[in-house]
Amino acid sequence: MQSVASAIRAALLTGEPRAKCFATRDVARRWRKGALAFEFDVTMPPEPARPERPELLAPNRMPKRGKFGSERGRIALWHSLAHIEFVAIDLALDMAGRFGEQMGEEFVSDFLSVAADEAMHFALLARKLERLGSQYGALPAHGGLWQAAHDTRHDVAARLAVVPMVLEARGLDVTPATLERVRAAGDEHGAKILARILDDEIRHVGFGTKHFLKVVESSGQVPSEAWKTLVSAHFRGPIKPPFNDSARLAAGLSRDFYEDVAN
Numbered sequence: 001m002q003s004v005a006s007a008i009r010a011a012l013l014t015g016e017p018r019a020k021c022f023a024t025r026d027v028a029r030r031w032r033k034g035a036l037a038f039e040f041d042v043t044m045p046p047e048p049a050r051p052e053r054p055e056l057l058a059p060n061r062m063p064k065r066g067k068f069g070s071e072r073g074r075i076a077l078w079h080s081l082a083h084i085e086f087v088a089i090d091l092a093l094d095m096a097g098r099f100g101e102q103m104g105e106e107f108v109s110d111f112l113s114v115a116a117d118e119a120m121h122f123a124l125l126a127r128k129l130e131r132l133g134s135q136y137g138a139l140p141a142h143g144g145l146w147q148a149a150h151d152t153r154h155d156v157a158a159r160l161a162v163v164p165m166v167l168e169a170r171g172l173d174v175t176p177a178t179l180e181r182v183r184a185a186g187d188e189h190g191a192k193i194l195a196r197i198l199d200d201e202i203r204h205v206g207f208g209t210k211h212f213l214k215v216v217e218s219s220g221q222v223p224s225e226a227w228k229t230l231v232s233a234h235f236r237g238p239i240k241p242p243f244n245d246s247a248r249l250a251a252g253l254s255r256d257f258y259e260d261v262a263n
């Protein structure tokens with residue numbers, strides 16, 4: 001039987017977007033069916049494969065998105081969301097493949113289901129771009145999204161603190177406003193996609209929080225204190241309001257985690 005690690009590694013090393021989505025959902029399905037062994041005989045690549053396009057730019061070199069009301073602005077919005085989901089596929093695969101042996105089978109199940117969700121999110125957004133006459137890769141994209149994974153590659157607690165509990169939680173904060181803007185512009189189809197993503201992301205943050213609590217409680221630390229220490233060591237950006245307190249709480253992230261780190 002193929003090892004789960006080698007199947008995950010193969011999906012990470014697939015760059016072409018459709019093929020990556022297919023490989024990712026295939027790994028998740030085979031794992032669910034018990035067709036992959038809980039074995040970690042290969043290591044994860046330092047960086048996943050990327051398609052030739054989009055061109056990746058440093059955040060400060062990204063062109064201005066343009067007004068949301070314009071067609072250019074609309075395409076730029078969906079393109080940037082598609083890119084975030086594309087990188088999220090790799091973040092979830094890497095989580096399962098890099099830390100699965102240490103964390104156990106439930107962890108692998110949780111993060112492979114996240115990876116499959118992210119592949120679905122990406123596919124929905126790629127199709128949305130096509131409906132708008134564009135495609136993923138047509139515009140440049142943010143080249144810094146893998147940095148957080150790189151910075152936390154040796155420490156599962158740090159990875160959980162930063163990726164699901166900061167970056168994905170940030171998605172919970174900002175998505176409702178985007179959804180409202182999209183709906184106000186009369187794009188009900190787009191609003192539905194965002195509502196579905198928001199729902200799934202609550203679950204993703206929830207998995208992150210659950211496994212973070214397991215790791216830090218087993219070493220006798222106070223979770224919110226451990227989280228703050230890890231975030232200040234490994235995350236360079238701001239943690240800033242407005243917070244979507246109810247979505248965060250539904251994901252197990254109470255205010256004592258992030259209240260007094262807000263800056």
Ligand SMILES: [Fe+2]
Nearest residue numbers: 085088118121
């Ligand atoms: Fe997502």
Ligand SMILES: [Fe+2]
Nearest residue numbers: 088168201204
């Ligand atoms: Fe997610």
